Amino acid sequence: MVTDRETLAKQALAEGRRLRDELTRRRMLELSAATAAAAWVGGNIAEARAAGEETHGPGWYTDDKLTGKVVMYTFAGQRWGLPPKAMLPTFKERFPNVEVEVVDEPVGEAYGKIQMRAASKSDAFNTQWADHNQLSALVNIGAMVDMDPWLAKDPGWTEDYFKDVPANVTVGYRSPQTPEGHTYMLASDSNAKLQYYRKDLFEKAGIKGPATTFEEAIEIAKELHAPDRDQYGFVTTARRGLFAGLELYQMVRSYGGVWFNDQWEPQFNTEIGHRAFSTLLKLMEYRHPVTINAADDEVNAVLAKGSAVFAPFEWGTSVLNNKDFTEFASVFGAAVVPKGETPESKHEPLMGGFGQYVNAFAKDQDAAFEFIKHMNSGDYTDSRIGLDYVMNTGQPARSSLLRKYADVNPYFIALADSIVVCTPAFPWIPEAFTVAEALGNDVVAVIAGEKDMETALKDIDAAQRQIMAESGYYD
Amino acid sequence: MAELSAAQRAASVATPRPRARLRENQVAWLLITPTIIILVALSVYPLIWSGAMAFRVENLFNPKIGKWVGFRNFDFLLFNDDTFWKTIWLTFVWCAVVVSVQLVLGFLLALLMDTTMRAVGVLRTLLVIPVFISPVAMGLTWRFMFEPVSGVINYLITSVGFDRGAWHTATDTALVAVMIAEIWQWTPFVTLIMLAGMQGISPEVIEAARLDRVRGWTYLQRIVIPLIWPVITVVILLRVVDSMRIFDLIYVITRGGPGTATLLASVNTYSIFQSGRLGVMAAYGFLIVILINIVVFAFLRVLYRQEKASRRRAPARA
Numbered sequence: 001m002v003t004d005r006e007t008l009a010k011q012a013l014a015e016g017r018r019l020r021d022e023l024t025r026r027r028m029l030e031l032s033a034a035t036a037a038a039a040w041v042g043g044n045i046a047e048a049r050a051a052g053e054e055t056h057g058p059g060w061y062t063d064d065k066l067t068g069k070v071v072m073y074t075f076a077g078q079r080w081g082l083p084p085k086a087m088l089p090t091f092k093e094r095f096p097n098v099e100v101e102v103v104d105e106p107v108g109e110a111y112g113k114i115q116m117r118a119a120s121k122s123d124a125f126n127t128q129w130a131d132h133n134q135l136s137a138l139v140n141i142g143a144m145v146d147m148d149p150w151l152a153k154d155p156g157w158t159e160d161y162f163k164d165v166p167a168n169v170t171v172g173y174r175s176p177q178t179p180e181g182h183t184y185m186l187a188s189d190s191n192a193k194l195q196y197y198r199k200d201l202f203e204k205a206g207i208k209g210p211a212t213t214f215e216e217a218i219e220i221a222k223e224l225h226a227p228d229r230d231q232y233g234f235v236t237t238a239r240r241g242l243f244a245g246l247e248l249y250q251m252v253r254s255y256g257g258v259w260f261n262d263q264w265e266p267q268f269n270t271e272i273g274h275r276a277f278s279t280l281l282k283l284m285e286y287r288h289p290v291t292i293n294a295a296d297d298e299v300n301a302v303l304a305k306g307s308a309v310f311a312p313f314e315w316g317t318s319v320l321n322n323k324d325f326t327e328f329a330s331v332f333g334a335a336v337v338p339k340g341e342t343p344e345s346k347h348e349p350l351m352g353g354f355g356q357y358v359n360a361f362a363k364d365q366d367a368a369f370e371f372i373k374h375m376n377s378g379d380y381t382d383s384r385i386g387l388d389y390v391m392n393t394g395q396p397a398r399s400s401l402l403r404k405y406a407d408v409n410p411y412f413i414a415l416a417d418s419i420v421v422c423t424p425a426f427p428w429i430p431e432a433f434t435v436a437e438a439l440g441n442d443v444v445a446v447i448a449g450e451k452d453m454e455t456a457l458k459d460i461d462a463a464q465r466q467i468m469a470e471s472g473y474y475d
Numbered sequence: 476m477a478e479l480s481a482a483q484r485a486a487s488v489a490t491p492r493p494r495a496r497l498r499e500n501q502v503a504w505l506l507i508t509p510t511i512i513i514l515v516a517l518s519v520y521p522l523i524w525s526g527a528m529a530f531r532v533e534n535l536f537n538p539k540i541g542k543w544v545g546f547r548n549f550d551f552l553l554f555n556d557d558t559f560w561k562t563i564w565l566t567f568v569w570c571a572v573v574v575s576v577q578l579v580l581g582f583l584l585a586l587l588m589d590t591t592m593r594a595v596g597v598l599r600t601l602l603v604i605p606v607f608i609s610p611v612a613m614g615l616t617w618r619f620m621f622e623p624v625s626g627v628i629n630y631l632i633t634s635v636g637f638d639r640g641a642w643h644t645a646t647d648t649a650l651v652a653v654m655i656a657e658i659w660q661w662t663p664f665v666t667l668i669m670l671a672g673m674q675g676i677s678p679e680v681i682e683a684a685r686l687d688r689v690r691g692w693t694y695l696q697r698i699v700i701p702l703i704w705p706v707i708t709v710v711i712l713l714r715v716v717d718s719m720r721i722f723d724l725i726y727v728i729t730r731g732g733p734g735t736a737t738l739l740a741s742v743n744t745y746s747i748f749q750s751g752r753l754g755v756m757a758a759y760g761f762l763i764v765i766l767i768n769i770v771v772f773a774f775l776r777v778l779y780r781q782e783k784a785s786r787r788r789a790p791a792r793a
Contacts, residue, residue: 437750448734
């Protein structure tokens with residue numbers, strides 16, 4: 001019936017798309033991810049397994065001597081909750097004596113929960129998803145296991161992974177976070193700020209393509225802004241705290257600025273900081289009303305409804321390409337975020353995404369690593385792994401998967417282009433969230449009209465300096 | 476003498492012997508020990524620990540930097556943090572407005588329902604529904620209703636010719652929007668308690684007032700309010716305490732924003748926690764507890780004095 005891997009993948013993809021069109025969003029969630037993935041591949045699990053040999057890649061091996069239990073903590077919801085569950089059938093084929101439990105908890109307050117769980121030295125889990133912005137905080141308390149010795153045992157797999165996942169991404173999961181650092185997490189999931197726009201409205205207004213510079217972005221926002229028709233030219237996630245902080249930081253990066261200089265002195269009250277903040281405030285003139293209280297969910301909801309039509313720097317998401325979620329799914333375009341107009345400006349989207357680490361305080365670390373590695377394998381180990389990951393709403397970090405499955409999620413191309421030029425969303429220090437929250441509180445005070453920009457920029461630098469001084473950076 | 480010795484005998488019978496008393500004490504200690512352990516573990520120890528933390532730099536994301544810093548966290552909050560006094564002010568404004576409106580509306584609704592109308596039973600049942608709704612679910616519902624572009628409230632407003640409101644998305648209306656939701660949820664509770672108080676007024680008193688032709692405002696001022704004053708005091712106390720520790724509703728609707736427009740003390744405590752500054756959070760918590768206690772204490776004193784005075788007046792009038 002199926003003779004080669006590519007044909008199988010194409011057939012599965014077509015079947016998946018057909019099923020996705022037929023199923024409602026609710027029904028999709030009701031289906032077990034793993035069962036759905038297997039069903040998409042071959043009609044049922046048995047057939048999918050029978051077809052397994054045809055899908056094996058060079059990284060395929062099995063080990064029935066490996067035993068233990070893997071408990072993985074992840075976040076409920078499509079992008080993070082479903083992909084690890086979808087890995088179970090293929091993982092079981094390879095490691096039949098390893099039991100896996102995927103615990104998906106609500107994503108709310110994720111960073112605090114991850115940190116507290118790790119700080120408590122709990123052995124109730126042996127792997128969890130974490131953010132690269134949190135890596136230094138987790139390494140700092142000795143919560144993670146260096147993966148290099150495991151990776152060294154499988155040089156083929158390691159070479160393939162580091163060739164496929166851009167260095168911009170993998171460096172964030174090393175400690176220290178430099179190319180020479182040791183790998184402490186593998187990143188199955190990637191994200192970056194992307195530029196989302198409505199192709200139909202751009203065409204209608206005679207706007208050619210997405211914005212290249214923020215000057216163009218302001219013009220586009222102005223052109224598309226028609227509040228009397230419930231159409232707003234700009235939307236972003238400016239909720240108080242770190243969301244708002246990252247908005248300004250995105251602008252600062254786009255104008256060639258940095259958060260701290262080499263001496264850990266904050267760099268917001270600078271010429272670049274002023275320019276970046278002014279541009280942000282100009283865009284805010286065309287903002288959708290939800291902007292000031294919005295995180296991703298609120299922004300995606302108004303984009304989906306059509307009352308917001310342009311988001312030049314919004315976190316990458318599959319929902320805007322999902323026709324169960326929005327009637328505009330087919331006309332949403334995605335591109336790399338704009339840059340500033342100055343010579344030092346560059347396209348430098350902030351980086352998101354998650355990796356998985358092995359808990360230093362838990363047992364069965366070998367089994368935990370194998371599960372993480374399996375999930376990060378892409379097609380190198382088995383083409384069903386990449387397929388299952390994507391078809392179960394994952395947002396992979398492997399460029400090969402992003403490009404291969406661009407017809408499933410068209411924004412994958414923009415994401416693939418973005419993650420090779422992206423920059424860390426926070427400074428890579430344990431206090432990342434502390435400085436980001438402080439930054440965001442001042443940014444939103446300006447947007448809300450509680451402070452003027454000049455005062456806020458001075459306050460931002462003062463607050464950042466105070467936090468850094470408390471942490472001993474100036475000793 | 477004989478009487479004395481009888482009394483002594485009686486006393487010696489009533490007083491347990493030292494050994495029996497010891498056993499009694501041991502049993503008492505045995506019985507209260509679990510409670511003491513639980514209290515120490517769950518209340519006393521955390522209180523002492525957080526008190527100590529208020530004098531330290533502690534970062535959730537970098538535990539290694541922990542050190543004693545004296546009063547620095549308090550100094551920062553009281554003199555350098557521009558949100559501290561605003562959150563205190565907002566909390567008191569919130570409390571004053573919300574509780575006052577709930578009291579007035581609750582009282583009026585209770586008056587309306589304190590009749591022999593047939594529909595009162597059904598009304599009472601309907602009225603109590605909001606109290607049972609989870610604040611998170613209710614917050615989400617109100618957030619969607621307030622949504623400025625496609626929310627039902629703006630739809631209704633514009634359909635009768637008024638301009639759309641920005642509600643929870645604008646700094647000048649956000650607090651009002653959240654207050655509306657809070658008042659909507661808790662006014663029925665106030666109504667029910669007041670109604671119970673009104674229905675406890677003796678029919679003879681009401682009849683006497685009717686015969687004396689005491690009506691309208693005079694009836695409320697001279698008969699109803701003084702007689703249900705203890706009930707009103709309890710309602711005020713309950714609502715003040717509840718309003719001061721409001722968190723869920725605000726967190727769901729605005730998360731303290733836009734800017735700091737709805738950043739009440741409890742929400743700000745959480746916001747500091749999110750930033751990982753545990754020392755500052757502990758200091759903030761202590762300052763809030765002290766300030767709130769001063770206000771609640773002063774408030775209770777006033778209420779207590781009023782109640783005492785009204786009790787003194789009652790027999791005089793009688």
